[in-house]
Amino acid sequence: MSEMDRACPRTGLAWDEKFMWHNTGKGGGLIEAGGWIEPYEHNEHPDAKRRIKNLMDASELTERLIPIKSRLATEEELCFYHTPEYVARVREGSKGVGGIAGPFAPYGTDSFEIACRSAGALLETVDHVLDGKVDNAYALLRPPGHHALPDMGLGGCIFNNIVIAAHYARHVRKVPRVAILDYDVHQGNGAQLAFYSDPSVLTISLHQRGWYTLGGEIAERGEGLGEGANINVPLPSGSGDGAYLAAFERVVLPALRRFKPDLILVAAGYDGAAFDLTSSMIISTDAFRKMAEMLVEVAAETCGGRMILEHEGGYNPWATPFSVLATVEALCGVNTGIEDPYMVLIKDSPDHQLLPHQDEVINQVQAAFDL
Ligand SMILES: [Zn+2]
Secondary structure: OOHHHHHOOOEEEEOOHHHHHOOOOEEEEOEOOEOOEOOEEEOOOOHHHHHHHHHHHHOOOHHHOEEEOOOOOOHHHHOOOOOHHHHHHHHHHHHOOOEEOOOOOEEOOOHHHHHHHHHHHHHHHHHHHHOOOOOEEEEOOOOOOOOOEOOEOEOOEOOOHHHHHHHHHHHHOOOOOEEEEEOOOOOOHHHHHHOOOOOOEEEEEEEEOOHHHOOOOOOOOOOHHHOOOEEEEEEOOOOOHHHHHHHHHHHHHHHHHHHOOOEEEEEEOOOOEOOOOOOOOOEOHHHHHHHHHHHHHHHHHHHOOOEEEEEOOOOOOOOHHHHHHHHHHHHHOOOOOOOOOOHHHOOOOHHHOOOHHHHHHHHHHHHHHOO
16 A cells, blocks of 8 residues: 555545445336326436446446445434334335335335444444544535425425434534535435534535426525525526536635534535436536545644535436546545546536636625635
């Protein structure tokens, strides 16, 4: 092992083949098929995520990572956030052919166990990081979780993995301050709801403004003791590398430095990428890599590097694997030498510059939160 390798963080990878067996059935992309929509794939089908793992394996990046085995989250752990009635409904439905957990959140036979495994894998990852078995980690989870509400699933999400993990870190592992950053293109509504009045959990969401009508306006800034601890950055349609990197430099990093978390959890979504079907953003793989590098740096400064990225959206089976590969490379400090072959198509777009109407939104957030 070279000196350089020794200096690299020990990065964990949470993964379970069973995640891919969660069956969302046929759909119409993000919504249900029906009416004039001929049944096709549901967006949350396994291919994009399986191909991420395949690329990590083929590039030999996986073998540079420390495997973290999943476990089943208990019903008590699910009920840190969810109602017992909702948990029971999914449990019972999974014994049959499945059902609909909530709007645009179908599930199949055995999905309850798989969703418990997805949530439990993140809890196991929290333990690994807090116990020093790894320095940081990527949890390649499925089903995703960040939209799930206490009493229903939403947008492909069954149980809210990141909210349950933040609660676990705070109240079971007694971590004083947890920061949640969500860069999925859809707003991190679950974390905002769960910790809206909690000053010990900073929640930051970067998302496409008014997309899927999940809220996420600048004025939604927390309440009571949590006032000022919920930061929304609602970026305009068309935002790319310039807007996202500026939002990181001018909002995300200063907010994390000011908050001084003991653990950083990141809802890592890749559906703001240029080739994703579900948004109008144009983030490149280079920007995802830079965002991860900035997070590694701020985690080292504020909390000894203790950071977990957990996977949310990202639905392009061809392109998403390259963005995640770059992210994980940044986490572990390993360069596979693999370039994103899709970059050539977008790298010269002038819209990757920070444009004035995007700059204005970031200015407004900075002013609202004194950043
Ligand atoms: Zn999303």
